[in-house]
Amino acid sequence: MLSFTQRVRDVFTREERHANISQQAQDLIPPRSSSGRKGRVNVTNDSALRHSAVWACLRLRADLISTMPVDVFRRVNGQQLEVSKPPVLINPGGDNCDMQEWLYSTQVDLDRAGNAFGLITERNGRGLPNRIELLPLNEVTVVYRGGQLSYRVGSETFDPADIWHEKQYTVAGLPYGLSPIQYAALSIGEYLSIQDYATDWFDGNAIPAAILKNNEKTVDPAKAAEAKARFKATVDSGDVFVHGKDWEYTPIQAVDSQTQWLEAKRYGLNEIARFFGCPSDLIDAAVGGSNMTYASITQRNLQFLIMNLGPAIIRRENKLTKLTPSPQYVKLNSDALLRMDPKTRAEMNEIKIRSRQLTPSESREQDNLPPYTDSQLAEFDRLFGAPNRTPEPKAATS
Structure with a gap:
């Protein structure tokens, strides 16, 4: 009988796995219906940025990590000595993309999609990358076929040695990181649907269904359709509908569950904050009655650094260390956060x-x-x- 490990290995060698990171969330939320009333929104890495909490979480984390000084050290006789940084840690994307911009862009991709990709276009004499040009998420597909990993950028296939792939939120057996937006798609979709509903309401397109009733006589279907068409044509253009005493217009009031969208929108901010690893109070989304008081701003920042940013910083340091020759190592100076x-x-x-x-x-x-x-x-x-x-x-x- 084959062992569990052998069975898993056989599965991986037989199957081909494709993952386009930017498209993962689309399959979780069905697209809008073609009828008059709108269905659920289509949540992607780009459309999710319309959610204010998603934008705030990504901005906060990327702002802080990208502005931490990048230092390179090595140990000599047990002492830590700072050494000069290689070009890839100064202008990793060339003259038009310095280290801060490069760190910000990759951190946004890591936090929203669990992956960041770059094409290695230049190497130094030791074979280490000298330049890494970042790739848009929607152009990269991770391919796992016959136990071999490769990357497809557009229509061209690249070996792993030519692609800079940084991962976050990994699980065993997958060659790529999990996407928070994919798993938060329902919460994000609910929030964006509420936004669209509110916009349509104030634009006049979401007026509740109503009854247009003739109190004087019975109206056959043809006459009813004609009256409905006349009424809609007049109201949609913002004009006044004129009728005699025979017609009566009665709006149907929205039920209580439909009028709670403001409350749902407010609590949706906290749910997104949990998905993206940001305390609600730091993105101005704390629910009333749940605020915490800290002795000083330093104490608050220290908790945020330890509980939320610390693991991400360590992962980034380990990955950036691979850009330097051994035994050098990279450290992000987090003292800037603890001002x-x-x-x-x-x-x-x-x-x-x-x-x-x-x-x-x-x-x-x-x-x-x-x-x-x-x-x-x-x-x-x-x-x-x-x-x-x-x-x-x-x-x-x-």
Whole structure:
């Protein structure tokens, strides 16, 4: 009898798997119907950006990660020393795409589709990439055939060695990452449908169904159709419908479940925030009564860094390290996210100076100030007295 591992291997060698990342979400939500009333919206990586919470989550995460300084280090005799960055970590996409733009674009693709792709167009003498031109998601298809992985860009097929593929939200057995938009398609589709319904309502196209009744006589189908056509032609153009005492127009009021779209829209923001790893309060989507209070902005940012951004940063560091020769490694400097308020920063620097972890000149440099001059030090001595110094021990006398 074949083992489980052998059976799985046989399945992978027999079947061909294709995955176009940008089209995955379309299959979960049926398209709009062709009737007068609209059906569910078609959710894709692009249409999902109409959702304000999706846009806010992607922007927040990409803004922060892309603006973290990229540093390269190596260890010498157990000490961490910073080394110069290779060109691919300065302008990875050439002169028209610096590192910040490159990191932002790839982070947006990772967070919305679980994958980011680039074509390696230039290498250095060690065979490492010197230039990686990013590819749109809708042009890339991941192909797994006969146990071999390849990538199709448009109509051209590339080997994995020629494609930069960064993954997020991976599961065992799949050569690509899962797409949050694919699994949040129902929630996103509900929100976008509410948006369209509200727009149609205020445009006048979603007036509730009504009854146009003749109180004087029975109307045969032909006359009813004629009256309906006259009424719709007049109302749709914004004109006034004129009739005698025989006709009575009665709008059918929307049921309570149909009038809750505002509430559903508000709670939909929190659901999307969970899919995309952003606390609701950071995208201004917190529901009333659920706000949390933090002692300082530093404490709030620290929680966001540890619980939400930390794992993504580590994955990106590991992937970027592969662009540098061993034993060098890449670190994203997350200190920029932990900027403290002025009072907290001053108190922290004072503690570091007293414990000799930081010099006054280094502390002033953080505030973009030059080191103290001799005249400034003399003025401090005049105002506050010379600093206490430990007297030197006297020499022993015989």
